[in-house]
Amino acid sequence: MDAFFAAVEQAAKPSLRGKPVVVGGLGGRGVVSTASYEARRFGVHSAMPMAQARRLCPNAAFLAGRFPAYREVSDIVMGLLRELSPLVEPLSLDEAFVDLEAGPYGPALAAAGPQEGAQLVLAIAEDLRADIEARTALTGSVGAAGSKLMAKIASEQAKPDGLVLIGIGSERAVLSPLPVRALPGVGPATEQVLRRAGLLTVADLAAAGEGELVQLLGRAHGAGLYATSIGLDERPVVPDRDAKSVSVEDTFEVDLADRDHILHQVDVLAARCVQRLHTAGRSGRTIVLKVRRFDFSTLTRSETLRAPTDDEAVIAETARRLAAQVDTTGGVRLLGVGVSQLADYTQEDLFAQAAAEAQAEAEAEAQAQAAARAEAAVEEGETATGSEGPPEPEPTAVRGEDVEPPAIRHWRPGQDVTHAQYGPGWVQGSGVGRVTVRFETPYSLPGRVRTFAIDDPELEPADPLPLRA
Known part of the structure; x- marks a missing residue:
């Protein structure tokens, strides 16, 4: 699909069609997930820091993702x-x-x-x-060829909205002029190694031969890269590839320096990771913690359990132990929690279960002791009251005290909403207690914009509308 996330947003929002659209994390440290082709003309691309994208294309529509x-x-x-x-x-x-x-x-x-x-x-x-x-x-763009390698290259050549067929026998002619980064397995580090050796194009790799590439990159990588450079790819199409791990991570607006706050975020990430495990019906043995520090250095720590688990308490406690192994003195900009060595079953960790039961018993005992102390205090107060006169009246709660304030509603740019009077629309922006909504659907003309209080009871989140009626 072509510029998929941005294209979905343009199809859903008539007022954005033909205009630059950028989808991704909207915070100060967010990154671009997808940029429409209109935004790409300004130099915006995926994985770019969102702050840089805003500088390059300030008039674009910057939207949070709508993954459903x-x-x-x-x-x-x-x-x-x-x-x-x-x-x-x-x-x-x-x-x-x-x-x-x-x-x-x-x-x-x-x-x-x-x-x-x-x-x-x-x-x-x-x-x-x-x-x-x-x-x-x-x-959608389609690349057709006799192998996965060439079909992928054909699909890239077909973008946007095109179709390219690479015929059998023409693989080397197509590959030769391409830069080495066009081949799978060639990232920035490998590209630098090849560049220092004077190998800039796929034709250069093929001419260098397998032996030289093995010397430069090692046996497996060198041999594999030589095979792809001459168009050889015998990988089969494998349906429903099994995930090797489940993980979640967050990049924070401000570096986390407080240890308790870091551990709290580890707990939050562990809970989200477990939710994904449950959705997938999986469990896992190895718990992985990822930490990116203030200086952009990235560390990972892992611990393998005796048996697969999807227990939130076990995963969170393990992740906390791993966090204790990392020096976070200078601050943390990113945290991630993951589970690997996945299985389709869960074998309960009896030691963890026993620990949880012991903790529950200790909490119950503490509550019982607190109740006993409270009861004794009440009895003592009654005795004192009987000897010294009538009881003092209980203090009246000050108006507004002990009353939880209403939850503040948060509206994300691009979010689907519906209004009791104006119908379906999407959030164009919010701030200073107000939210701006454009009322349109995938099947309408560009709609009008209206502004409401963020707590307007007639405005509610909504599910996405289908792109075709």
Whole structure:
């Protein structure tokens, strides 16, 4: 899919169509998840600090993510892909590999010659793109080839809203002029090693040979990179790839320096991680803590339990122990808690269970002792009252004391809302006790903007509307 998150926002919000849209974390340390093609013209791209994106494109619409909406559209697209083949390997919400030979078109592709087969693949791809647009109002780019490596490169060349077919036998001609970063497994560090050796393009890698790449990068990495440089990729399409870990992390607006606050955030992250485990129906043995300190150094600590668990208390306590191993004196800008070595079952940790029961018993005993002390104090007060005169009247609560203030409602830019009078819309911005809402739907013309108090009882959060009526 093309600029997926931003494209969903533009399809859902008519007033944003054709305008720069940036989706991501909106705090001072947030990063860009997706930028629309209009925003990319200003130099905005994914993984860029949001503060830099605001400087480059100050007139863009900066929106928080609406992941339920993205998931809903992703499910539609993945369903269309599964109509073409049972072998669909999702890479993310908006990208997947499909093995057409394993689907209903398999026999026709097997019987066709090279030219006829290529024409059939192009027809299937064009139909798919039309179906995606009809069902979601979004455009998708399709890359077709004989391997996952070349299909990925073809899809990048097809963006935005295009279709590219790389024929069998033309792999090396397509790969040769590309920069080495175009190949999977070549990140910034590997690129620097190759650059120092004078290897800048894929053609340079192929010419260098496997032996030189192994010397530079090691046996596994060097041999694998040489194979991809000459277009060899025999990886099969693997449907429903199993997740190796479940994790959550947060980047904080201000570095955390207080130890108690850090541990509190570890507890919060552990709870969120456990929620994801429960959603996936998984448990895990290894608890991992990630800490990025004030100087951007990143540390990880892990501990492997005796058996898989999805118990929040066990995971939180383990993460706290790991946090005690890290020097956080200068401050912490990011924390993460994860669970790996996943399993489909949970074997209760009897020691942890016993500890929890002991803690519960100790708390019950403490409560009983407190109740006994309170009862004794009451009896003593009654005796004193009987000897010294009538009891003093209980103090009257001061008006407003002991009354919890109403919860402050928070509205995020881009959030779906509905108003009792004006109907569905989305939050354009909020602050100073006010929230601004634009009332429009995916099927309407650009709508009007109205401003309300943040606690307006007629304004409520809402679920995303489908992009097609």
